[in-house]
Amino acid sequence: MTDQTTIPRHHHGDLRNALIEAGISLLEEGGLDALTLRKCAARAGVSHAAPAHHFDGLAGLRTAIAQEAFDRFAASMTAAAKAEGDSPRARLRGICRGYLEFGLKHRGLLETMFGVPAEDILQEGNGPEDAASYMILRDACAPFVPEGTQPEVIEFQVWSLIHGYTLLFVSGRLGCLAPERIEDGPFEQVMALLDRVGDTTVT
Structure with a gap:
């Protein structure tokens, strides 16, 4: 085109x-x-x-696009969570699936979203917890936060897992060059780690 x-x-x-x-x-x-x-x-x-x-130049356009992309990203996670099931564990897995689906379908947007400084996207005075997409993650993680644990500990564990996997997967660095479907990579095997989220049992 x-x-x-x-x-x-x-x-x-x-x-x-x-x-x-x-x-x-x-x-x-x-x-x-x-x-x-x-x-x-x-x-x-x-x-x-x-x-x-x-x-304000190309940087301003990228910031505006990133803001719109984050709204679509949030919608992708919400829709996937609803489709996955009603239990807290199913919702958490669904959000991760929606995260990966968005990255797989919209690689240019994903690159733009996380290539623009957060302070340029969020309104002045707000922190990351005020972003709609982050609140979706926070709400899904809340049932798995052990008593006495800071919520961010669980949130950052889950975010690191799915964000890292998404970047590696869409770039073809998991042995699946030019992936087109979630099933092209070991999504289920990696997401099995979510079953241990919030587990404080020492083995």
Whole structure:
């Protein structure tokens, strides 16, 4: 697909979102290297100077795209959790599945989301716990936090597990080059580690 493919020129007064959608489509097709202000403007069907009225350069556009991507990321985890089952353990596994599914389907967005400084995405004065996607993780981990343990301990264990697996999987570093499905890698075997989340038994 070339840059001649454009979003309709009539943006109903919402050119900013049209430019974000144009940027997302470029990322989905060609990754970070494909995203430029000029290409984004061309894809949206506007002059190359138009993005300057809405974003502080390419970094500003990436931040806006990352914000939108995190919303879609949260929706992916929520939908997968509902499909997995009603028990706390099933919900936790479902969130991890939704995390990986998003990364597998939207590699350019995943790279953008975690390539933009958190302080640029979150509103001033807020911490990571205020992000919708993090709150989804926090709520799913809450049933497994042992008494007297800081919630972040369990949250960071689960986050490190699924985020690390996702990055390794989508990059083909688990012996599955160009994976297209979750089943192309050892997802179930790795996620079996979730069965030990919150287990304080010493063996």
